[in-house]
Amino acid sequence: MESNKHHNLLFVINPISGDVEKEDLEEEIATICQEHHIRFEIYKTTGEHDKETIKEKLDQQKYDAVYAIGGDGTVSIVASLLINTTTPLGIVPLGSGNGLSKDLHIPQDTEEALELIHRHVVRNIDTVLLNGVPSIHLSDFGFNALVVKRFCEGDTRGPGSYAWIAMQEYLGYEAKRYRIETDAESFEGQAFMVTVANANAFGTNANINPDGILNDGKFEICLIEPFPKAAGIGILYKLYTDSIDTSVYTRTISCKKATIYNLEHEVMHIDGEPMNLGEVITAEIQPKSLKVILPLPEDEE
């Protein structure tokens, strides 16, 4: 565990995330930073070449931390630039999906999350490389990836439209075939979805990997195998009560390295961004490769 006092910060704000108005936010940031004698800069994302622009800023100047203010997409852009650097990632969750921040127990209330600027600890977490592309949270193939793809193609945001798309796609969805080889065990067969899980729960709170630990040097491959449609409600219930690992239709492989053969070229996403990485995907853990800013443990407050 480390702590680091902030002197110079970069805030990356996504002005459209979560359909949340963020006008007062800049003033709140300015107030806290002035109070604690912290220099700061704000970059507002545009949706175009944000990663490149933020990278230029990081190359030009040393920041003590970069705070991503938005949803999982914004967090993912910032995090991918901070992996294997000494600069920690801070998160102020303000998106429609805030999965990583929830798994890290970062306050979901904006005011409380901003308090971390002057009261926090820094910890190292693992990340996973999928054909060289970093995944910090959850990536998957199959049903959920299809829903994520349709969601990204649509023009409505929020959990309601995600649930609506999921319902529309569910009845017609057919499991796809995968071969998975890992340093622990192998699998070949059909799956409804295959998740490469560094963390635990999606932004919707569906917990696909209840026992996952973000800094254990391993990731999990969580499979939901084919099931009768009538069993869907039970699986959904287990996903939302942190007990999916007790379902007879699931299988979890904990490993450090895996090769996934996506035999039917099913859609996939990495941390919520649809992506096509081809038929053969290698996944490899990058132990403790990302520094994150977290609330002080209760016994240290």
Ligand SMILES: Nc1ncnc2c1ncn2[C@@H]1O[C@H](COP(=O)(O)OP(=O)(O)OP(=O)(O)O)[C@@H](O)[C@H]1O
């Ligand atoms: N100024 C902007 N105008 C339009 N789109 C933007 C802008 N800034 C960022 N974006 C887009 O916002 C998306 C990321 O949003 P993020 O995940 O942080 O929040 P979200 O509300 O959870 O979003 P989503 O509903 O897509 O999950 C990316 O697709 C990015 O291109």
